[in-house]
Amino acid sequence: MSTESPHDLERNLRNVLHNVARHTTIGGPTPLPSYAPARARASRSRVGIAAAAVTVAALGGASAVGVTLARGGGDTTAASYAQAGPSTTQRAPRANPLAFLAGGRCTAGAETLPPNLSDAARAQIQARLDELCKSLAGLADCKIDTAQAEALVGPLLGDLQSMLAEFGWVKGQLSALADDPALQAQIERWIAAVASGQAPPSLDTVDPALRAKLEALTERLSTQFEALHNSAQAQALVERLKGLERDPRAKELLAQLEQCLPR
Amino acid sequence: MSSTLDRLQGAVPVPVPDPPRALAPYVRELAGDFETVYRRDYAATVRLAHLLSGSNAIAQELAQEAFAQLYQRWDRALEPRAYVRGILVNLCKVHHRRRAVEGRHLPAPPPPMLPPDLDETWQLLSRLSPKRRIALVLRFYEDLSVEQVAAAMGCRVGTAKSLIHRGLESLRQELT
Numbered sequence: 001m002s003t004e005s006p007h008d009l010e011r012n013l014r015n016v017l018h019n020v021a022r023h024t025t026i027g028g029p030t031p032l033p034s035y036a037p038a039r040a041r042a043s044r045s046r047v048g049i050a051a052a053a054v055t056v057a058a059l060g061g062a063s064a065v066g067v068t069l070a071r072g073g074g075d076t077t078a079a080s081y082a083q084a085g086p087s088t089t090q091r092a093p094r095a096n097p098l099a100f101l102a103g104g105r106c107t108a109g110a111e112t113l114p115p116n117l118s119d120a121a122r123a124q125i126q127a128r129l130d131e132l133c134k135s136l137a138g139l140a141d142c143k144i145d146t147a148q149a150e151a152l153v154g155p156l157l158g159d160l161q162s163m164l165a166e167f168g169w170v171k172g173q174l175s176a177l178a179d180d181p182a183l184q185a186q187i188e189r190w191i192a193a194v195a196s197g198q199a200p201p202s203l204d205t206v207d208p209a210l211r212a213k214l215e216a217l218t219e220r221l222s223t224q225f226e227a228l229h230n231s232a233q234a235q236a237l238v239e240r241l242k243g244l245e246r247d248p249r250a251k252e253l254l255a256q257l258e259q260c261l262p263r
Numbered sequence: 264m265s266s267t268l269d270r271l272q273g274a275v276p277v278p279v280p281d282p283p284r285a286l287a288p289y290v291r292e293l294a295g296d297f298e299t300v301y302r303r304d305y306a307a308t309v310r311l312a313h314l315l316s317g318s319n320a321i322a323q324e325l326a327q328e329a330f331a332q333l334y335q336r337w338d339r340a341l342e343p344r345a346y347v348r349g350i351l352v353n354l355c356k357v358h359h360r361r362r363a364v365e366g367r368h369l370p371a372p373p374p375p376m377l378p379p380d381l382d383e384t385w386q387l388l389s390r391l392s393p394k395r396r397i398a399l400v401l402r403f404y405e406d407l408s409v410e411q412v413a414a415a416m417g418c419r420v421g422t423a424k425s426l427i428h429r430g431l432e433s434l435r436q437e438l439t
Contacts, residue, residue: 017404
């Protein structure tokens, strides 16, 4: 082996290491570790946490819709889900929310969607909202006791909403990340690769500073989720949900709802 | 920026709220399940284990153990490749410690059969301290930066730099 210069030594070392690696016996087919399942479980990794971050903002909006729905309707439409808007606390006159939504008030559409959506995305969301409205129209004649539904579900949804409100900071952090020039550049590269039919760039190419920010965000989110999961408040909610499952009134409500669902 | 987001919205099939939309590529990139990662990276991990441990016989065992640990910590593995590398480095440190104890009480195992042109440097590498050997393998086989070597070894950047420098210096002295 030549040792004329440091670079020669490093180059030769690289060659030797790669040659030895080529001589490595890998063994036949690669079995999964015996205690791993044949099919991997659904991803519960930080992907899940990131996905949770993605959905927390939406959930905030969704729970607002749910609470409003359970409380007898209001001005909140399904578009609130897509907008992840602030919670609606105003109480509207009692009415069958399904009939309310289906009776010509299911107007979620272009004017209520976020303004910066592309035409394609707008059309896609609109199509989904139209489908939702169509389904709701089939539920309009449903004889569901909304007062009972409110009594059963409303307080739970209210508590859930207040718990999710603790994750409000995520939205701001995600906004900051989305505005990061490094992320924008990465997205450009990703789109270019996908558009040209190539494999998307690996995460290894992500700017380390950006990755650190993302990791910090997921770490904080993970910690907060864990704390929430272990909190007495969350455990109490879970117990109440279990109790709700056993409640004959809830079972009756579900049975009614099943009958009303479009087939 | 707006054009980027608009194009991304067209590419993402599911409407999502504004800020998370920009993260969708990463979520998708990360969505590979354990089995995919395992089948993709297993062979490379065995090769790395061979270089880090110096033993082809033990390499598969170490790689299996590394993936088993990765599976148990799948929730925390944002980058599975880097994560399994870190686990492997720790396993190899343990392996070297055990081998050192064994070496004091058992006869040395027969050296592995390799082509003659590789044998000299490979043998010299095995004489380095485990930490120096690991640092050199990570730096010159995995092509990691010094910072990444430090992260994988769980030491300071200065320490990793020193290990690499001293490892190279030891090799140079042995070869001259």
